Amino acid sequence: MYFAKEVLESSSKMRQKWEDEVKKLVSKWPDQKPDAQWSTVSDLPIKRLYTPDDIKDMDFARDISYPGQYPYTRGNQVTGYRGKYWTFRMFSGMGDAATTNARWHMLLKEGQTGLSTAFDFPTLMGYDTDSPKARGECGKCGVAIDTLEDFLVLTKGVPLDKITTSMTINPPATALWAMYCAAAEIQGIPLTKIGGTIQNDMLKEFIAQKTLMCPPDPSVKLISDTVEFGTLKVPKWNTISISGYHIREAGATAVQELAFTLRDGMEYVEDVLRRKKLDVDAFAPRLSFFFNSHIDFFEEICKMRAARRIWAKAMTERYKSKDERSWWMRFHTQTAGCSLTAQQPYNNVVRTATEALAAVLGGTQSLHTNSLDEVWCLPSDFAVQIALRTQQLIAEETGAANTIDPLAGSYFVEALTNEMETQAWEYIHKIDDMGGMVAAIEKGFPQLEISDAAYKFQRQIDSAEKIMVGVNKYVSTEKESIPFLEIDDKIETEQIARLQAVRRKRDGKAAKKCLDDLKAACKKGDNVMPYCIEAVKALCSVQEICDVYREVYGEYRDPGLY
Amino acid sequence: MSDRKLRVMVAKPGLDGHDRGARVLARCFRDAGYEVIYTGCHQTPEQIVSAVIQEDVDLLGLSCLSGAHRYLYPAVTKLMKDKGIDDVTVIGGGIIPEQDFQLMYDAGLKAIFVPGTTLDSIITWINTNVKPRN
Numbered sequence: 291m292y293f294a295k296e297v298l299e300s301s302s303k304m305r306q307k308w309e310d311e312v313k314k315l316v317s318k319w320p321d322q323k324p325d326a327q328w329s330t331v332s333d334l335p336i337k338r339l340y341t342p343d344d345i346k347d348m349d350f351a352r353d354i355s356y357p358g359q360y361p362y363t364r365g366n367q368v369t370g371y372r373g374k375y376w377t378f379r380m381f382s383g384m385g386d387a388a389t390t391n392a393r394w395h396m397l398l399k400e401g402q403t404g405l406s407t408a409f410d411f412p413t414l415m416g417y418d419t420d421s422p423k424a425r426g427e428c429g430k431c432g433v434a435i436d437t438l439e440d441f442l443v444l445t446k447g448v449p450l451d452k453i454t455t456s457m458t459i460n461p462p463a464t465a466l467w468a469m470y471c472a473a474a475e476i477q478g479i480p481l482t483k484i485g486g487t488i489q490n491d492m493l494k495e496f497i498a499q500k501t502l503m504c505p506p507d508p509s510v511k512l513i514s515d516t517v518e519f520g521t522l523k524v525p526k527w528n529t530i531s532i533s534g535y536h537i538r539e540a541g542a543t544a545v546q547e548l549a550f551t552l553r554d555g556m557e558y559v560e561d562v563l564r565r566k567k568l569d570v571d572a573f574a575p576r577l578s579f580f581f582n583s584h585i586d587f588f589e590e591i592c593k594m595r596a597a598r599r600i601w602a603k604a605m606t607e608r609y610k611s612k613d614e615r616s617w618w619m620r621f622h623t624q625t626a627g628c629s630l631t632a633q634q635p636y637n638n639v640v641r642t643a644t645e646a647l648a649a650v651l652g653g654t655q656s657l658h659t660n661s662l663d664e665v666w667c668l669p670s671d672f673a674v675q676i677a678l679r680t681q682q683l684i685a686e687e688t689g690a691a692n693t694i695d696p697l698a699g700s701y702f703v704e705a706l707t708n709e710m711e712t713q714a715w716e717y718i719h720k721i722d723d724m725g726g727m728v729a730a731i732e733k734g735f736p737q738l739e740i741s742d743a744a745y746k747f748q749r750q751i752d753s754a755e756k757i758m759v760g761v762n763k764y765v766s767t768e769k770e771s772i773p774f775l776e777i778d779d780k781i782e783t784e785q786i787a788r789l790q791a792v793r794r795k796r797d798g799k800a801a802k803k804c805l806d807d808l809k810a811a812c813k814k815g816d817n818v819m820p821y822c823i824e825a826v827k828a829l830c831s832v833q834e835i836c837d838v839y840r841e842v843y844g845e846y847r848d849p850g851l852y
Numbered sequence: 853m854s855d856r857k858l859r860v861m862v863a864k865p866g867l868d869g870h871d872r873g874a875r876v877l878a879r880c881f882r883d884a885g886y887e888v889i890y891t892g893c894h895q896t897p898e899q900i901v902s903a904v905i906q907e908d909v910d911l912l913g914l915s916c917l918s919g920a921h922r923y924l925y926p927a928v929t930k931l932m933k934d935k936g937i938d939d940v941t942v943i944g945g946g947i948i949p950e951q952d953f954q955l956m957y958d959a960g961l962k963a964i965f966v967p968g969t970t971l972d973s974i975i976t977w978i979n980t981n982v983k984p985r986n
C-alpha cells in the first residue's frame with residue numbers, strides 16, 4: 291500500500307523504539323513459548339506485530355480494490371450481506387428418507403434458508419442397501435437413498451423451484467442429480483427453474499475423502515458431462531462444488547487446502563475445455579467452491595480472501611475469461627469437524643461459533659455450522675438447533691454483517707492474505723510442473739503432503755505444543771454426558787424391504803433397457819445425463835447405474851498411501 | 853520370543869473414508885519400528901482376514917468412524933475365529949460410544965482407542981501387551 295515517505299520513516303523510528311522495549315521486557319519476563327510456536331493451527335509463523343512495512347508493496351487497486359471488483363479480495367457481492375445474508379444451510383441426513391424429510395422440515399421451520407443432503411456411505415459409494423458391502427452402514431452417516439421412490443419421500447413438501455438444495459454426492463452424482471431432475475419434473479417444475487449444487491468433485495475424493503468408484507480420468511469425464519448438461523439444460527445449477535473441506539479434515543494445512551482446491555478447480559476447467567464444445571464463460575460462472583473454517587480465526591479469513599483473488603487471476607490470466615461472473619469464486623463453508631473434541635462436548639459450541647464468524651468475515655455465501663455432538667454421532671434436534679441459532683445470532687446480533695470485509699486494510703490481515711496466496715501459488719505451480727492434478731494424484735503428491743501435515747499436527751497435540759482445550763490442557767476428570775442420537779439397526783432391514791419391493795413392482799424390461807442405453811452411451815463417450823434421468827425414472831437403483839460405470843470404466847481402489 | 857519386528861496391520865473395514873486416524877497411526881507404528889501394512893479404505897471383513905493370514909501379522913488395528921463398527925468389528929473377529937486364528941491381537945479405534953465397548957470386548961477386541969488418545973499411549977499399550985509371535 292502506498293504510504294508517504296514520512297509515514298514509513300516515522301514508523302521505522304517508532305518500530306525501533308518498540309523493538310528495544312520488547313527486548314528489555316522479554317529478558318525480564320520471557321514469552322510463554324518460543325517465537326516459532328506463536329503460529330497458526332497450520333504452523334504458519336505469525337509475528338508479534340504487523341506494521342505499515344508489511345504491506346508497503348501492496349497496490350490498493352491491484353490487490354484489495356472494492357467488493358464486486360477485480361480481484362474480489364473484498365467479496366463478490368457489491369452490497370455485501372445487506373441485501374441477503376449468507377444461506378443458512380445445515381448439512382443433514384439420517385436414517386431413511388422419511389426421517390430426513392422430517393428433519394429438513396424442522397430446520398426450514400426454524401429459519402434455515404437452504405437444504406443440504408448428507409447421504410449414508412452405501413449411497414455415497416454407489417451401492418444399494420442390500421449389497422453385501424453395505425452391511426451395517428445403512429442410514430448411519432446420512433440418509434439411505436436407493437431409488438427415485440426414496441428420493442421422492444426425501445423431497446416431499448419441499449418446493450424445488452423456491453428452495454435450493456445441495457447434495458454431497460460424488461461418484462454417483464449423475465444418478466442423484468438425475469433423481470433431483472426427475473423429482474422436479476414430477477412436481478411440474480421445469481429444469482430451468484431448479485437451483486442447487488451437487489458436490490461432484492472427484493479429485494478431492496482421491497486426495498482426501500475417499501468415496502471412490504472409477505479411476506481419475508473417467509471420473510473427471512463424468513463431471514464434465516454434468517457441467518455440459520447443466521450449462522445447456524439446468525442453468526441455475528452449480529454442477530461442481532470444488533471442495534477444500536475434506537482436504538482440510540484429512541489433515542491438510544490451510545495453505546494446502548487453498549492450493550489443492552483451487553488447482554482442482556483449474557483441472558476441471560481444463561477438462562471441460564478439452565472435452566466439450568463450450569466456451570469458458572459458458573460454464574465457469576456455475577462452478578462453486580466449498581471451504582473449511584477451522585479454529586485459527588485470522589488464518590481462515592485470510593484464506594478465503596486469498597482464494598477469491600487467486601481464482602480471479604486464474605480465470606483471467608490462464609483461461610482468458612471475459613465474463614466477470616466467471617471470476618467470482620462463490621463458496622459454501624462448513625466449520626471444522628476435526629476441530630471439535632469428544633471431551634467436554636459443550637465447548638464445541640464455542641469453537642463452532644468462532645469458526646462461523648471467521649467464515650462470515652471471510653465473505654462466505656453459504657454456511658453449515660457443526661453441532662456440538664457431531665464428534666460422537668449425527669446431531670440431535672437439540673444440538674442442531676443450537677448450531678443453526680449460532681449462525682442466526684451472528685447474522686442478527688453481532689453486527690458482523692453490517693459492513694463489507696471489515697478487516698481489509700489491517701496490516702496483519704493483508705499481510706497474511708498475501709503470504710497465503712504466495713504459498714498457494716507455489717503449490718499450484720509445482721502441480722502444474724507435474725502435469726496437472728490428475729498426474730499429481732497418481733504420484734501421490736497431495737495425499738502425502740496431507741499425511742505429513744496430519745502426522746505433524748498429531749505429534750504437536752501429543753506434546754502439547756499445540757493446545758486443544760479438554761484434550762491436552764484444562765482436562766477435566768468429570769465426564770459431561772450428552773444425549774446421543776442413535777440410528778436403529780432395524781432401519782437396514784426396512785430399507786432393504788423397500789428396495790426389493792421397488793424391484794418387484796417396476797417394469798424390469800424397461801429398467802434393463804435404460805441401463806443398456808446408459809452403457810452404450812458410456813462406451814460411445816456421449817453425455818450420460820439424459821440416460822441417467824431415464825434410468826432413475828424407470829426406477830433403476832443408484833448401484834445399478836454405478837455398476838454400469840464400474841463395468842465400462844473400471845474400478846479404482848484406495849492405494850492406501852500414508 | 854523372537855527378535856523380529858512386530859508386524860502390525862492397520863485396516864479400514866466397510867465403506868467409511870475417514871482415514872486420517874488410520875494414516876496417522878500407520879506412520880506412528882512405522883516410526884515406532886514396527887513393520888506396517890496399511891490396507892487403505894473400503895475393505896470387506898473377508899479381505900481383511902485373508903490379508904491378516906497372508907501377511908502373518910501380530911496385531912490388527914481396525915478403524916471405523918461411520919458407526920458401522922457394531923457390525924464390522926465382530927464380523928472380522930468372527931471370521932478370524934472361523935479360520936482358526938487365535939493368536940493375533942485385535943484392537944479398534946474410531947467413533948466408538950462407551951455403550952458399545954462391551955459388545956466390542958465380547959467380540960474379542962483387546963482394547964478400544966477413542967478420540968483424544970495420544971499416539972504414545974497406544975504404543976505403550978502395544979509394547980506391553982503384544983509380542984512378536986514365534
